[in-house]
Amino acid sequence: MPIGVEDEYLVVGGWREVSLVDVLGHVSFTLWLSGCNLKCPWCSNCDLAKGLMGKRVRISEIVERVKEAETFVDYFHVTGGEPTLQLEALKTLFSKLRGETGLLLSFDTNGTLPSAVGELSKYAEHVAIDIKAPLGNPALYARVAGVEKEAGVELVERVKSSIEVAAASAHFLELRTTLVPGLLSCREVIQIAKEDLTSIHKTGGRLVYVLQQFVPYEGVKGDYARVPPTPYEYLENCAKEVARFLRDSRFEVYFRTLEAGAKRVA
Ligand code: SF4
Secondary structure, eight states, X not given: XXXXXXXXXXXXXXXXXXXXXXXXXXXXXEEEEOOOSOOOTTOTTHHHHXXXXXXXXXXXXXXHHHHHHGGGXXXXXXXXXXXXXXXXXXHHHHHHHHHHOOOEEEEEEOSOOHHHXXXXXXXXXXXXXXXXXXXXXXXXXXXXHTSOGGGHHHHHHHHHHHHHHHHHHOSEEEEEEEEOTTTOOHHHHHHIIIIXXXXXXXXXXXXXXXXXXXXXXXXXXXXXXXXOOOOHHHHHHHHHHHHHHTTTSSOEEEEEETTTEEEEOO
16 A cells, blocks of 8 residues: 655655766766565565655755756666655655756556556656566566465556656656566576567667666665675576567567676677
């Protein structure tokens, strides 16, 4: 359920004035919002997702901080946690930034709230949506997202709807999958490419698929804190396989690692 914040506040985990890694090929001011409606056991921001880190910050203060950094960045990007849970306040922030800065707007989402994704996509030039597992395998999707198996069917339907609405309006649509050892293998990623990505229709704008490395950052809690990172070569080879399946599509394919950042393979 959406977090009940008034329009003039957002519940914020923190921000970085200049980030080179959050919007592919761009420099962004990145804001982290607190709280998430999924429980991915491998989440790299576990405390933030649980709402354990977060303070109410006035939207006017965030706008001022963004304006101070405006010369150095081309995007304002919001991530989490799950940004769409704070829809009304985030719409207010996007609208103010649209009016008071020249920045492009961007957000990450797990795609669980399609109507919120639709509303925010009307403001944003870049939308990044997770495809955590093959959409044709709801049981696995639920496992990767840390929710009850029974919730998987509705979950994948929501993600599909979010992709559809974002594809209809975002100039730059990024879809991404984290290859978490023990949860997903390259076989499932190929299934995503063959069954899910090839059925996405988008006219105009960029369409990008990013295969991401799992890294046991400090924010990862529990068993996954001891899981080693996805091996670089495995990820690279898998991204190349994906690119083969998508060669007749409009997708640009990348893989993102701690070692080398985002690298394009097709
Ligand atoms: S959707 Fe993202 S923020 Fe939420 S639990 Fe999963 S990885 Fe963490």
